[in-house]
Amino acid sequence: MEKLSLRVFPDPVLREETKPVTRFDGSLKDLVAEMARLMNQHDGVGLAAPQAGVPLKLAIVFFGGVLYVLANPQLLSFEGEQEGEEGCLSFPGIFGNVRRPLKIRVRHQDISGGEHEIDAEGFLARAFLHEIDHLEGKLLIDHFSPMKRTMARKKLLRSGSAAVSEN
Secondary structure, three states: OOOOOOOOOOOHHHHOOOEOOOOOOHHHHHHHHHHHHHHHHOOOOEEEHHHHOOOEOEEEEEEOOEEEEEEEEEEEEEEOOEEEEEEOOOOOOOEEEEEEOOEEEEEEEOOOOOEEEEEEEOHHHHHHHHHHHHHOOOOHHHHOOHHHHHHHHHHHHHHOOOOOOOO
């Protein structure tokens, strides 16, 4: 598999509709390995396929020594509330407080196509939800106030990380 590169806002692939994962074969394993390489290269905790330029419903999260592979994830339930600072590899240097559920249950398929339900809370729930947002074209700045969104775009422009033109 060719090496993938990290996509940074406002790359349009970050807003594209993602397609379900339907092939659970060696090519999917190669894609997950390449996504893990890219995530580690950029010191990330998670990565969604669109961030690597691939419009698939696929995300990975590395937490507690475990690499979670979430193919076709669906949020089944949530409860409670937490607020905390989040960053995103596709928004270098941008951080902001985001309110999310404290506990969640997610149905997903693993790298072999097996279906699972997983309960997560705290940071792991936050990471799963952040990556699931990516699969729906929702980005970190969509959680910000209009003023904070404008400031984030300006910061990206100043840093040269992106030519920011998206509303």
